[in-house]
Amino acid sequence: MYLKCHKIGDAQMLFDRMPEKDVVIYSAMIAGFSREGLVDKAKELFSEMRTMGVEPNMVSWNGMIAGFCNRGLHIEGLMLFQTMFSEGFRPDGSTVSCVLPAIGQLEDSVMGTQVHGYVNKQGIGSDKYVISALIDMYGKFSCALEMSKVFDESDQMEIGSCNAFLTGLSRNGLVDTALDIFRRFKAQGMELNVVTWTSMIASCSQNGKDLEALEFFREMQNEGLEPNSITIPSLIPACGNIAALMHGKAIHCFSIRKGILGDVYVGSALIDMYAKCGRIQLSRLCFDKMPTRNLVSWNAIMRGYAMHGKARETIEMFHMMQQSGQTPDVITFTCLLSACSQNGLTEEGWHYFTSMSREHGIEAKLEHYACMVTLLSRVGKLEEAYSIIKKMPIKPDACIWGALLSSCRVHHNLSLGEIAAKKLFQLEPDNPGNYVLLSNIYASKGMWSEVNRIRDVMKSMGLRKNPGCSWIELGRKVHMLLAGDKSHPQMKQILEKLDKLSIEMNKAGYHPDTKMVLQDVEEQDKAQILCGHSEKLAVVLGLLNTSPGQPLQVIKNLRICDDCHAVIKFISCFEGREIYVRDTNRFHHFKDGVCSCGEYW
DNA sequence: CTAGGGTTAG
Structure with a gap:
């Protein structure tokens, strides 16, 4: 009773007072500890029972194995599984259903196939727990075919296997299929549970x-x-x-x-x-x-500060994290380095970059090199950034070259920009963003024939700039605005407001950026140009639907463009609004005509 | 027939 109520302490007290303990009572207690995640306690009892002359049976083994597998101690669990086998026990459905998720986690497909074979041989292949665990395992192996086969041969009204199947589909990039099948299940009147909904x-x-x-x-x-x-x-x-x-x-x-x-x-x-x-x-x-708190919590707060460009706070949290005894991981250092890179903290950046492997035994990964490239480029050391790329022990990927290319755009560096772009065109020929960035650099140098050449290349490859898309939450509704899409019911008002603003901007001496490169490259519908970019539309929609002085918040799926950046700076000042724009990877906080990014992004 | 064990969601 105490175990069922998760009162492990009370159960243990009773247990300790028992003069005579048998297999059943030991097994119950081992399973109890395992469920609560107290594997060490379970392990203690497991060895204690043998010294007390009580031989463990199937149930004791299963409880112990479950303890390891559920706590993420997959290897230990599987080793115990093998020991059990070698001691003459024949694992049953309970054992197998514990062990399969661990095998899936370790992506040990050889063992997975063996155990699946064993399941068929033992005739436990119709056990519902075993079936859902098998589906789950093949899902983790990315074996969509095997997974579907197990599911098709199973009882399709069994919610556990259906849940495992739905999750497996999404895990393998088949989210839309999962959604369709979910709807079909629902239409069939199947009893869906929390797991089903949570999975969706x-x-x-x-x-x-x-x-x-x-x-x-x-x-x-x-x-x-x-x-x-x-x-x-x-x-x-x-x-x-x-x-x-x-x-x-x-x-x-x-x-x-x-x-x-x-x-x-x-x-x-x-x-x-x-x-x-x-x-x-x-x-x-x-x-x-x-x-x-755990590692995830520390990383979350550090990532938050880094996203907001608050390097001092990110570093402060890192110190607190260490004082608390929490060991950092790769992500922790990504947060630190990205915070340093956004603020041009070269010295600190190098410090954390080197201490990462020296003091913490964590090898720098691609994203750390990307941060260093951004950091050095930001302070104008583009050549040094390039030499890091040339020296790095891992093959630079698109993120690295992308970091260099973006920096070359900011610093109008053509020679390195061309090198980076060339690499990017090989690595991801279909990413329109790279062509646009290079074209930006040409445009900044007035090299219009090159700009046109890139436009022609893009056209011949059938590439179009990804449509810009911004979101803004007003009241209880989230509005999505697509560049050039005029379907929003308030579009007329938005355009009128934009018109008024541009008159004011001109009066204030602001003139639209003559390097309206993107449009030069694209020659897309005149309508889109007229409507402006999605972030502008979203900001103006916000202005129209909130009371004066209220802060606005917009997010965008692409990097914010120069022109929008300038316009929003103006709006923040002219309308007296704080405006937050979340870019692909950072925040721009506009206030009184100034942006927190310091013009570097 | 027989106390005690299991799957699928972050």
């Missing part, structure tokens, strides 16, 4: 379907299902991705009501969400209030 929410928020994730959340509650402490952190990233602050806050309140605010995953997800919504102070508040 997670698939959406991990695959750019953020509005859909929010919709699923509402739908599951309409169906009378209670979201739990796994559902919530699966949903929160969706709010951050589209900077839906009001939705995010509502879910924050929901977590308080559900009493799950103390959960590390919930807390860490909130930190990340508030940071992405431009509210870094709220991130910090959530962080400070967390009862327990």
Whole structure:
């Protein structure tokens, strides 16, 4: 009874007072500790029972193996599985269903196939736990075919296997298929559970379907299902991705009501969400209030500060993290280096870059080199950045060359820009962004024939600039604005307002950037040029629908363009608004005509 | 027939 109520302490007290203990009582207690994640305690009992002359049976072994596998100690679990086998036990459905997820995690497909064979031989292939574990494993192996085969041969009304199948599909890039099948399940009147809904929410928020994730959340509650402490952190990233602050806050309140605010995953997800919504102070508040923190929480707050260009705070958190005894990982250093790179902190950047492997035993990865390239380029040391690329022990990828090319655009460096662009055209020939960047550099030098040449190349390859897209949350609704898309009901007002603003801007001595390169390259619809870029539209929509003085927040799927940057600086001053624009990788905080990025992005 | 064990969601 105590074990079933998760009162492990009470159970242990009773257990300790028992004079005579048999296999059953030992097994119950081992499983109890395993469920609570107290593997060491379980291990103690497992060896104690043998010294007390009680031989472990199947159930004792299974409890022990479950303990290891559920705690992420996959290798230990699998080793025990093999020991059990060699001691003459024949693992049953329980054992196998614990061991399969571990095999999937380790991507040991040889062992996976062996165990699948064993399952068939033993005739336990119709056990529902085994089936869902098999589906899960093949999903983790990226064996969509094997996975579907197991599912097709199973009872398709068994919710566990259906859930494993849906997750497996999304995991293998087949989100849309998963969505279709989910709808089919629902139409068939199948009893869906929290796991099903959570899985769909997670698939959406991990695959750019953020509005859909929010919709699923509402739908599951309409169906009378209670979201739990796994559902919530699966949903929160969706709010951050589209900077839906009001939705995010509502879910924050929901977590308080559900009493799950103390959960590390919930807390860490909130930190990340508030940071992405431009509210870094709220991130910090959530962080400070967390009862327990882990690596994810520390990385979340550091990433938040880095995203906001707050290098001092990022470094301060790093010191606090070390004082707290938390060991950093690769991501921690990415946060540190990206914070340094945005602020031109060359000395600190080099310090963390070198201490990373020397003091922390973490090898620098591509993203760390990319930060160093950005950092050195930012302070004008483009040649030094290039020499790092030439010397780095890993093959530079598109991120590295992209970092160099972007910096060359900022510094109008043609020779290195051409080198970087050439590499990028080989690495990712279909990415229109690279062509646009190089063309920007040519345009800044007035080399119009080169600009035209690139435009022709793009045209012949059928490449178009990715459509710019911006989001703004107004009241309870998230508006999406696509560059050149006139379908928004308030578009007429938006254009009128933009007109008025441009008159004011001209009066103030602002003239649109003559290097309107993108349009030169593109020659896209005149309409798009007239409407302006999506971030401009979103900002103006915000101006129209909020009261004066209220801050605005816009997010964009691409790098903000020079012209929009200049226009928004003007608006922040002229309209007296604080405007936050979240770019692909950082925040621009416009206030009184100045932007926090210091003109470098 | 027989106490005690398991899968799928972050």
